[in-house]
Amino acid sequence: QVRLVQSGGGLMQAGESLTLFCVGTGIASGIFSSSAMDWYRQAPGKQREWVASIASSGNTNYADSVKGRFTISRDNAKRTVYLEMNSLEAEDTALYYCHSVDNDYWGQGAQVTVSS
Numbered sequence: 001q002v003r004l005v006q007s008g009g010g011l012m013q014a015g016e017s018l019t020l021f022c023v024g025t026g027i028a029s030g031i032f033s034s035s036a037m038d039w040y041r042q043a044p045g046k047q048r049e050w051v052a053s054i055a056s057s058g059n060t061n062y063a064d065s066v067k068g069r070f071t072i073s074r075d076n077a078k079r080t081v082y083l084e085m086n087s088l089e090a091e092d093t094a095l096y097y098c099h100s101v102d103n104d105y106w107g108q109g110a111q112v113t114v115s116s
Contacts, residue, residue, distance in 0.1 A: 002026045002105055004098050009110030016114075017086045022098030022107050024079035033076035035102035039083045041094035041112075048097070052083065065091070090116040 008020040020039070024032045036055045042048040052072040053061045060072050071084040081098055093114050098107040 002103070004100060004105050004107035006096070006098055006107040006110040009096065009112050011113045011115070012088050014089055014114055014116045016088050017084070018088060018112060019085065020083040020096055020098075020110055020112070022081040022083075024100070024105075027079065027103075027105075029076060029079060031103070032079045032100070035100045037072075037074060037081045038099040038101055039072060039081075040097045040099060041092075042097070043091075043094040046094075051096070053101070054081065085112070088112075088114045090114050 003025045005023045005025055006020065008018065010018060012018055034056050036053055038053045039051040040048050041051050051063050051066055052070055054072045054074050062070060069087045074081045085092065092112060095109045095111050097109050
Protein backbone atom coordinates (compact mmCIF):
# COMPACT_ATOMS: atom_id res chain seq x y z
CA GLN A 1 0.00 0.00 0.00
CA VAL A 2 1.37 3.37 -1.02
CA ARG A 3 1.53 5.93 1.75
CA LEU A 4 3.06 9.34 2.31
CA VAL A 5 4.15 9.45 5.95
CA GLN A 6 4.73 12.87 7.45
CA SER A 7 6.67 13.95 10.51
CA GLY A 8 8.25 17.04 11.97
CA GLY A 9 5.35 19.19 13.11
CA GLY A 10 5.37 20.98 16.42
CA LEU A 11 4.75 24.01 18.60
CA MET A 12 7.11 26.85 17.77
CA GLN A 13 7.79 30.46 18.66
CA ALA A 14 7.65 33.16 16.01
CA GLY A 15 10.98 33.53 14.28
CA GLU A 16 12.03 29.93 14.82
CA SER A 17 12.69 27.29 12.19
CA LEU A 18 11.18 23.87 11.58
CA THR A 19 11.51 21.19 8.93
CA LEU A 20 8.70 18.90 7.82
CA PHE A 21 9.39 15.48 6.35
CA CYS A 22 7.32 13.41 3.94
CA VAL A 23 8.44 9.85 3.20
CA GLY A 24 6.95 7.70 0.45
CA THR A 25 6.44 4.09 1.49
CA GLY A 26 5.28 1.22 -0.69
CA ILE A 27 6.19 3.18 -3.79
CA ALA A 28 8.92 2.40 -6.28
CA SER A 29 11.80 4.85 -6.27
CA GLY A 30 11.33 5.57 -9.97
CA ILE A 31 7.66 6.41 -9.53
CA PHE A 32 8.40 8.65 -6.57
CA SER A 33 11.20 10.49 -8.32
CA SER A 34 9.19 11.09 -11.48
CA SER A 35 6.33 12.82 -9.68
CA ALA A 36 6.15 16.47 -8.78
CA MET A 37 5.49 16.97 -5.08
CA ASP A 38 3.55 19.70 -3.30
CA TRP A 39 3.09 20.98 0.20
CA TYR A 40 -0.31 22.37 1.17
CA ARG A 41 -1.60 23.76 4.44
CA GLN A 42 -4.97 24.35 6.03
CA ALA A 43 -5.47 26.82 8.83
CA PRO A 44 -8.47 26.58 11.16
CA GLY A 45 -11.59 27.85 9.44
CA LYS A 46 -9.83 28.34 6.11
CA GLN A 47 -9.56 26.43 2.87
CA ARG A 48 -6.52 24.32 2.09
CA GLU A 49 -3.93 26.41 0.28
CA TRP A 50 -0.93 25.51 -1.82
CA VAL A 51 2.44 26.32 -0.25
CA ALA A 52 5.22 25.01 -2.48
CA SER A 53 6.01 22.60 -5.29
CA ILE A 54 9.06 20.75 -6.52
CA ALA A 55 9.19 19.15 -9.95
CA SER A 56 10.95 15.91 -10.75
CA SER A 57 13.67 18.10 -12.27
CA GLY A 58 14.11 19.89 -8.95
CA ASN A 59 12.54 23.16 -10.09
CA THR A 60 10.63 24.82 -7.27
CA ASN A 61 7.75 27.27 -6.86
CA TYR A 62 6.40 28.99 -3.78
CA ALA A 63 3.32 30.83 -2.65
CA ASP A 64 4.02 34.53 -2.16
CA SER A 65 3.24 34.21 1.54
CA VAL A 66 6.20 31.87 2.13
CA LYS A 67 8.65 32.90 -0.59
CA GLY A 68 12.05 33.64 0.87
CA ARG A 69 11.22 31.87 4.15
CA PHE A 70 10.35 28.29 3.13
CA THR A 71 12.42 25.86 1.07
CA ILE A 72 11.12 22.68 -0.53
CA SER A 73 13.58 19.96 -1.46
CA ARG A 74 13.65 16.26 -2.20
CA ASP A 75 15.91 13.25 -1.86
CA ASN A 76 14.63 10.68 -4.32
CA ALA A 77 16.96 7.96 -3.07
CA LYS A 78 15.27 8.31 0.33
CA ARG A 79 11.83 8.87 -1.22
CA THR A 80 11.61 11.95 0.94
CA VAL A 81 10.41 15.50 0.42
CA TYR A 82 11.26 18.26 2.89
CA LEU A 83 9.77 21.61 3.76
CA GLU A 84 12.23 23.79 5.63
CA MET A 85 10.41 26.66 7.28
CA ASN A 86 12.35 29.65 8.58
CA SER A 87 11.26 32.88 10.25
CA LEU A 88 7.99 31.28 11.24
CA GLU A 89 5.02 33.56 11.79
CA ALA A 90 1.78 33.06 13.66
CA GLU A 91 0.05 33.08 10.27
CA ASP A 92 1.93 29.88 9.38
CA THR A 93 -0.11 27.98 11.95
CA ALA A 94 -1.86 25.19 10.05
CA LEU A 95 -2.09 21.51 9.30
CA TYR A 96 0.50 20.81 6.61
CA TYR A 97 0.08 18.10 3.98
CA CYS A 98 2.44 16.68 1.39
CA HIS A 99 1.03 15.57 -1.94
CA SER A 100 2.27 13.53 -4.85
CA VAL A 101 0.97 15.35 -7.90
CA ASP A 102 1.14 12.62 -10.51
CA ASN A 103 -0.38 9.94 -8.29
CA ASP A 104 -2.61 12.13 -6.10
CA TYR A 105 -1.34 10.61 -2.87
CA TRP A 106 -1.68 12.68 0.31
CA GLY A 107 0.16 12.56 3.59
CA GLN A 108 -1.72 12.31 6.86
CA GLY A 109 -0.95 15.88 7.85
CA ALA A 110 1.38 17.47 10.41
CA GLN A 111 0.33 20.25 12.76
CA VAL A 112 2.49 23.34 12.94
CA THR A 113 1.54 25.88 15.59
CA VAL A 114 3.42 29.16 15.87
CA SER A 115 2.91 31.42 18.87
CA SER A 116 3.74 35.09 18.65
